[in-house]
Amino acid sequence: MDKWKDLQLRKLSCEKDLQTAYRLTLNFFNNQGFEYCAFAAYLGTPDKHTGKVNLNNYPYGWDRFYEQNGHASNDPVIAHCNQSPLPILWDEQVFARAPKLWRELNRQGLKYGWTQAVHDELGAHYSLFSLARTHRAIDIEEHYGNLGYAIFASRRLHALASKKLSESIADTRKYHLSPREIEVLRWSAEGKTASEVGRILCLSERTVNFHVCSCMRKLNVSNKISAVAKAAHIHVI
Known part of the structure; x- marks a missing residue:
């Protein structure tokens, strides 16, 4: 690992603020060739939750389009992540039963990417971490070359988001x-x-x-x- 990567990962491991940790992660994977980085954490599941943290640099309007069209309930990536922490690469076959979502992903430039989940042992918190870009498919060598970094980053963000969501629940109960x-x-x-x-x-x-x-x-x-x-x-x- 070169010195820059080592320094960035050390900073991420010590960072206590979720927003700053996300920016470090975004910068790290921008330098790995990914234009987009998304992290979402939930109390519950993406299609049925009582609390949410959502951080991404996706194109303007994407989040609203996704929520208003209820795509969390038919997104095959989420269906996979509900069952497995293993990463899933995006492709047309994966989205065969959600062609509208696949077309919109392509139109927005979110064509080549992958997602992986982080599940709490107690099942209270659930996170999704995604990397994507407009051009050039992700081959197996590149995928596995970045997988360790992605797992490390997603788990660090998950820990910080879980703390924030737990605090939110405490505030919700207070009020x-x-x-x-x-x-x-x-x-x-x-x-x-x-x-x-x-x-x-x-x-x-x-x-x-x-x-x-x-x-x-x-x-x-x-x-x-x-x-x-x-x-x-x-x-x-």
């Missing part, structure tokens, strides 16, 4: 926010109106407003914007 209230605040933070949140969550606009008012009361704030800001501050969203 007694329900999973549905958190969902409403999360979509409100995306700039969605009560009507739009209702359509996304299959709720009436009146019910969405009820949840917003409940959040305001529990968080001791006077409006929706303040509720979103405080929820973000305590890492609930």
Whole structure:
């Protein structure tokens, strides 16, 4: 291992801040030839979770497209990672049952990549780590040449994210926010109106407003914007 790689990995192993650790990881794999690096950690699973950390440099709008189209429930990469910590390389065959998702990945330049999962022994936290690029397929030699680095980085990010998610749960319990209230605040933070949140969550606009008012009361704030800001501050969203 050359000195630069050794230095970066040592920095990553000592880093306590999740955002900084992600930036170190992104820089490391940019220098390994990958344009994109993504890390997501969940309390639960990607298609059914009560807490989430999401860090990536994917093209603008990708996260919203993915969530709004409910791709977590039919993504074959997630299906694989739910069952195995072994990495999975992306290709057309893997996405045979999700052609719309595959076409969009290609359109966005997320064509060549791989994903691997990290599972807690206790099953509370679940993480996905992905590397991708626009050009040049990933051959086996390159894949295994980077696999050890990816495993190290993903486990370090997983440890930091698990700590953050655990703190979020403690804050949620302190303020007694329900999973549905958190969902409403999360979509409100995306700039969605009560009507739009209702359509996304299959709720009436009146019910969405009820949840917003409940959040305001529990968080001791006077409006929706303040509720979103405080929820973000305590890492609930």
